[in-house]
Every structure is written in structure tokens, then in C-alpha cells.
Amino acid sequence: MxxxxxxxxxxxxxxxxxxxxLLFTGVVALGTLVANRVGGTFIGRFEINEVHRSLTMVAMVFLVIHIATxxxxxxxxxxxxxAVVPMTSAYKRIPVALGAVAFDLILAVWISSLLKLRIKxxxxxxxxxxxxxxxxxxxxHGYLSGTDAHHGLGMALVIGCAGFVALAALWRFLGRPTRAAGRTALSPLASPSVPPRPRGPGAFPRTPPRPPSRRRR
Ligand code: HEM
Incomplete structure (x- = not known):
């Protein structure tokens, strides 16, 4: 060799x-926006979800380079x-084992998202x-194995990322909307309060006629 x-x-x-x-911090933050159904006219939920997915791809590329180097x-x-089996590295055994566990979990999440249309x-x-x-x-893993993670900018970055995602998690759990009964944010049936549209030839008119508008005095 x-x-x-x-x-x-x-x-x-x-x-x-x-x-x-840093990229995974952005991915988690954007995922929280999608899960909490944030989105308006300027930037919609679909666009936020697309950025979330694209950023995940970029993060995966950097992760693969990190492992390869x-x-x-x-x-x-x-x-x-x-890189995949914990406790098999002679160098920084426990910190690298944590990196491997994180990588395995990320792979599971990523593959399940690629197969989203095929799985429940x-x-x-x-x-x-x-x-x-x-x-x-x-x-x-980053904190334990990082050469500079225990002081200065390295430590500030780890603490900053941890704090930022802790706030995102808090907001995710406190501010989450009513559960969509297993439906995803981007499913056409995402809002359970909206009944499904009638289909077929007898389904017209689709919208009932509007009542005459009342003016405020
Ligand atoms: C799952 C996602 C991972 C993330 C987010 C991540 C992130 C990091 C970070 C932030 C550092 C500290 C860099 C520094 O400040 O010097 C680091 C170091 C390190 N990572 Fe990862 N890592 C991941 C997975 C892995 C995996 C699977 C391996 C195994 C091959 C690995 C091997 C290492 C090694 C050996 C170091 C220490 C480099 C040194 O000696 O300074 N990482 N990682």
C-alpha cells in the first residue's frame, strides 16, 4: 500500500x-423551518425544502471529502x-467512533429520504x-477530535452551532403546528382541515358562489 x-x-x-x-447546522435549521411550516409569499415552503435538500447534498460531499482525507x-x-464501524480506529478511537456513528445515522436518514416515495x-x-x-x-465528535476545538475560534464555532441548533430544537417542539397525521409538509393533503376536492364530472361547481359582500359602516 x-x-x-x-x-x-x-x-x-x-x-x-x-x-x-456548519453546513449540517444550516441543514438542520432549514429542516426545522420546513417542519414548522414556515413560508410565505416571498419564499414558500417548497423553496425552503428544496434549499434544505440541496444543502444536504453539498454537506454530504464535504463529509465524504472529510472522511476520504x-x-x-x-x-x-x-x-x-x-468511517462506518465504531471503535475500529487506532487514532482517536472514541472521537472517531462518534464520527462513525454520526455518519451511519446520517446515511440512514439520507437513504430513507431518497426512498421516500417507496417507503411508508x-x-x-x-x-x-x-x-x-x-x-x-x-x-x-468535532469537539473531542478537533485540534483547535478546545480554544479560540474552533471552540466558538462548536458552541455557536450547538446553541443555534438547541434553539431550533426548542422552537421545533414548542412551536410545531398540529400534527398532519403522518403527512409530509409538501404532500398535497398536508392540511387535514381542508377536505379533499371532489373529482369527476359531477364535481362542478368547484367553489360555492360567494355571499354578497357586506360593507363596514
Ligand atoms: C458525521 C459527520 C461528521 C462531522 C460533522 C465531522 C466534523 C468534524 C469536525 C468539526 C472536526 C474538527 C476539525 C478541527 O477543528 O480540527 C473533525 C475532526 C476529525 N474528524 Fe470528523 N466529522 C464527521 C465524521 C467523521 C468520520 C466518519 C470520521 C472517520 C473517518 C471523521 C474523522 C475525523 C478525524 C480523524 C478528525 C481529527 C482531525 C485532527 O486530527 O485534527 N469524522 N470532524
Whole structure:
């Protein structure tokens, strides 16, 4: 096997780790907006959901680079297996194990979202809850393994991200709208209070005639 070691790989691991953490913070924040049905005329829920999905893709690319640079850097003994199987890394065993657990959970959430149309909505929802756990574990991983995470800007970033997502979680649980009976935010049946439209030839007129408008005196 070719030994590949250069400080640039280590710099890349650290830089992509921090960028991944910031991107997942944005992903979780946008997901909270979607779940709490935020959206108006300027930017609607559909657009917010699209940004949430696109940002997830960007975060996944950075995460893969973060893992690849770690594995390629032969200065540290971290194999490809340790990216998915916890406690198999000789380097920073527990912090890297936490990174692997977070990665496994993120993969489960991501794959379930790719298969969203093929699996039960309740299954997708259940798996999507793991994103909170994955995020929390990845923050602990970043804090424990980060070279600069215990002081200065590195620590400020970890604490800032943790505080921001803690507020988002609080708002998610306190401000969430009435449960949509297992329906997703973007489903056409998202609002249970709106009865389904009648279909077929006898369904017209679709909207009842308006009552004459009353003027205020
Ligand atoms: C799940 C998402 C992950 C996130 C958000 C994440 C984020 C981070 C962050 C923020 C750091 C600290 C960078 C610094 O301040 O120096 C870091 C370090 C590190 N990560 Fe990850 N990571 C993740 C997954 C993984 C996985 C699966 C591995 C296993 C290959 C891994 C391996 C490492 C290593 C070895 C370091 C320490 C680099 C050093 O020696 O300074 N990470 N990660």
C-alpha cells in the first residue's frame, strides 16, 4: 500500500470537518423551518425544502471529502472501515467512533429520504428523527477530535452551532403546528382541515358562489 502523508491532508480533514459542521447546522435549521411550516409569499415552503435538500447534498460531499482525507492520510492509522464501524480506529478511537456513528445515522436518514416515495411515511418520519441525534453526536465528535476545538475560534464555532441548533430544537417542539397525521409538509393533503376536492364530472361547481359582500359602516 502506498503511504500518503502530507500536512495538506490533515489541513483538509480539519477544514472540511468544520465546513461540514456548519453546513449540517444550516441543514438542520432549514429542516426545522420546513417542519414548522414556515413560508410565505416571498419564499414558500417548497423553496425552503428544496434549499434544505440541496444543502444536504453539498454537506454530504464535504463529509465524504472529510472522511476520504482522513483515510488517505497514512500519518494517522484510521482505515476506511473506521468511517462506518465504531471503535475500529487506532487514532482517536472514541472521537472517531462518534464520527462513525454520526455518519451511519446520517446515511440512514439520507437513504430513507431518497426512498421516500417507496417507503411508508411513518417509517421516513421515524428515521428522520435520527438527524437530531446524528447532529448532536457529530458535534461531540468535532469537539473531542478537533485540534483547535478546545480554544479560540474552533471552540466558538462548536458552541455557536450547538446553541443555534438547541434553539431550533426548542422552537421545533414548542412551536410545531398540529400534527398532519403522518403527512409530509409538501404532500398535497398536508392540511387535514381542508377536505379533499371532489373529482369527476359531477364535481362542478368547484367553489360555492360567494355571499354578497357586506360593507363596514
Ligand atoms: C458525521 C459527520 C461528521 C462531522 C460533522 C465531522 C466534523 C468534524 C469536525 C468539526 C472536526 C474538527 C476539525 C478541527 O477543528 O480540527 C473533525 C475532526 C476529525 N474528524 Fe470528523 N466529522 C464527521 C465524521 C467523521 C468520520 C466518519 C470520521 C472517520 C473517518 C471523521 C474523522 C475525523 C478525524 C480523524 C478528525 C481529527 C482531525 C485532527 O486530527 O485534527 N469524522 N470532524
Amino acid at each position: 502506498i503511504a500518503l502523508t502530507t500536512p495538506y491532508l490533515w489541513y483538509a480533514t480539519r477544514a472540511t470537518g468544520i465546513v461540514t459542521m 482522513t483515510v488517505l492520510d497514512s500519518f494517522v492509522s484510521t482505515g476506511l472501515i473506521s 411515511n411513518q417509517t421516513w418520519r421515524f428515521l428522520h428523527w435520527f438527524s437530531w441525534l446524528a447532529y448532536a453526536i457529530s458535534l461531540v
